[in-house]
Amino acid sequence: MDSNIPDDGESLSKSERRRTRILQMLMSGATAQIRDLAEALGVSLMTVHRDLAALEKEGLVRRLRGAVSAEKSLLFESSYNYRGRKQVEEKRRLARAAVARLEPGNAVVCDDSTTTYYICDFIEEMTPLTVITNAVPILERLKTVPEIDLIAAGGRYHAGYNGYFGAVCERTLRSFHVDVAIMSTTTIQGLSLFTPDEIVVRAKQAMMEIARRKILLADATKFQFTALNYVAQITDFDLVLLTGDVPAANLEQLRKAGVAFELV
Template identity: 60%
Template sequence: MNPLGRKEQRMDLQDDGLGSSKTERRRSEIMRLLLETGTAQIKDLAQAMDVSLMTIHRDLNDLQDQGLVRRIRGAVSAEKSMLVESNYIYRARQHVDEKRRLARAAVNHVEPGNAVIWDDSSTTFHVCDFIEQVTPVTVITNALPVMERLRETTDVELIGLGGKFHRRYNGFFGLACENMIKTFHVDVALLSTTTIQGGSLYTQDEEVVRTKQSMMAIARKKILLVDESKFHFSALNYVADVAAFDVVLISRNVSPEILTQMRQARARLELV
């Protein structure tokens, strides 16, 4: 049996005519499968995605040009270290315009003098581009790219959360990180998520779950940043309900049906 072709593993790849194209979502799904399996036959990927071999080859050409995959004799593969590094790089390159809109809107919920904590997500990273609009602020984060970006930014007091470095997420996690978070009380927490299903946040890694929950627990105000792609995947571990956030900043590219579901789940939406 095709190990990638089980019906329940397939992503809905119908083009909804909104922001994120079916091509972009399909390539994200290819990356997800390769991160899980390491290597796949190209013909199996075509079957799993329900597209032609020509389409899969175009997808793989693009991913290879980005340095994310390599092809060997009818298969697509990468060294484990490359796959781990590629996960964050790939996420960071997707939906950039949406993420920047969300980040700009997030800064409107921060005031000068605030202490802000934010997670390792590629969405909240873009807050770095706008944080100087509300300085002076204190920024607490477990995300290495944020630390590198803000380390010399004027009027940003930067506190880096330590712990075990996770290359897949380019950030710090684990017990040491969680214990350090508990020593703070902040004005605002800025978070994103792997996916939203049925009014709840989910992610794949238990350490990521605990870190996000710890950040939420110490914040006076909790802000969730959600781009359109967050509704096309599934993940194993529950993080929180959307109703737990004071504001859910959500991309205007999200379909009206999903917006209705979010409101029914008592999400306080701000369309961006």
């Protein structure tokens, strides 16, 4: 397992969700007023100060006279690791179930998510495979694995997502046709998938276009978030693998929409 993604198996608490959101808000490199963060999150100044103190202790942010900014040298790498620490066991269950749906000889495209990363723990069971990805952790993990033909979807490196994005990445992806896309999502709202960043949207949509079958991986926390940018409908996926305590109302909505899903 990658040492940059510790296996703590914790559930994402309310405070951790806020802190992840704070990191997302600061990833542009801008300085934010702490009072504005409190208003955007709908919490008290005291609550935000507690969250910022925890993030500052991890070396992610710097507070100065009522404002906060990202630590430029540490934020982007650490924000990926921060997300990667959460729901590790759930992510591994999802990844194991996804790999079980592959067949030797398949060509597979994988997105940059910290969930999809964990296919690396199981993928040797299904080799030989061709794997295409824009995710640096997956490239690093699989580059020495026998019988995997590894293809990097290049482009402009984005440290916050630890992957390659942009026009070059999208053109590269669209030059292939693959058997399976394995993807995750920031959030599921109703029957729609959303993510905070437009560049991630475009890469994910390119992956969906080139895949004969599409598998979505999502733990229960994905139904708790909101995000700005629309990615796709959940009905666009051939199989949705879910884990954790997914609300019964959400499961019923998926059933009524005819979504093929499994709890793992």
